[in-house]
Amino acid sequence: MDTLTAINKFREHVELYVPMNDAEWQILSPLLEVSHLKKKKNFAEPGKVCTQIGLIVKGSVRYFNVKDGEEITGYFSFENELLSSYKSFLTGAPGLNYIQALEDTQIVALNYKAMQQAYAHELIGHKMERFGRLVAEHYLICYEDRVTSFLTQTPEERYNKLLETGGEVLQRIPQHYIANFLGITPVSLSRIRRRIMKISA
Amino acid sequence: MDTLTAINKFREHVELYVPMNDAEWQILSPLLEVSHLKKKKNFAEPGKVCTQIGLIVKGSVRYFNVKDGEEITGYFSFENELLSSYKSFLTGAPGLNYIQALEDTQIVALNYKAMQQAYAHELIGHKMERFGRLVAEHYLICYEDRVTSFLTQTPEERYNKLLETGGEVLQRIPQHYIANFLGITPVSLSRIRRRIMKISA
DNA sequence: CATTTTTCTTATCTTTTGTTAACGTTTTGA
């Protein structure tokens, strides 16, 4: 995808949250950086500060932690979704997880400094703060739902819910990553799948 | 606590995130509502829209869901912490959980309309948006950590970590609530505690 | 296109958790 098209995707994404006129866009757009991430390359790594928040305009990524030498996948992001190692980006502390491209991926990003510039800008600052707030609120709600699912649902219930709602993830992602995402082992997910098969058959 | 002292606590809380001068405070403070919640009374209930976000100036609350007639406690909030059924407050959709006073509790709150007024205000809007953003980011990080703990740690590890860091919760909260918070049953937590006792003894 | 590598399932065994119930203790509230 060419750079202009990519950058315009960022504008579309912002406009999901706040309206943005051309004058405002002229201020924001020069702050953006377009980058490419080859499959298996990392957007973020443990021990390093994540300096960017980005929009995936093409491709997909996987979030994972490494514990006792094992990868534990926690999340995925696809086209038209934001990505960042949020805690690291927001606090400036080193991150704890990898964000790795599942396929060749194109990203339009703001670095931390540019983001702060945008927030502080006399013309677009108020609007950008609102954008930042609405984005944070959106992900807050996602996380709230996820925590609730861990507290109130069994792994099997979580998987069934994912079957209903999780379109893209289920098609494009290996099962053992999904198992991690659900908080269980791949072997356990395989057993759950067999239980469900038997019931519905 | 008298109303003025309570309201000033709200100002102190805002100033943890953004500076606020007297003129700005004169605009914000009239939007606040002070309320009291007797022990066991609900701040939020499933099926009802949570219309307020509040600061606990005295007391504490418990968040819980009811599944199959059983209460599952997901979180606690204490003095000088914000409370809301965020998803409901932010989206206007009916909430899914109870927020209930653990003791007689005093709350300084903004209702949704007042919050939107503050965000849109020509003088304090930018600052309030930033406050809202920083608060959402703060809780986003809390939730991110919590999800990670479910994915990468065993219940026993989660409990050990809570023992290290969870000061107030451990002193003031019954164990079966803590078990729920950790995603396990009270019986299971009791067994974990015995295992830990044996090792450290 | 051949060969690694990855992915998924299955089996076995162990460990942990859930469930239910009982018991003594503490707290609550009428």
Add this chain to the structure above:
DNA sequence: TCAAAACGTTAACAAAAGATAAGAAAAATG
């Protein structure tokens, strides 16, 4: 103050999940 409710622990059993290993199928890679 006294009865009822709530709380924490323990036991016994069932159900589920983790660990490990093996094997077949599918996909990736040179």
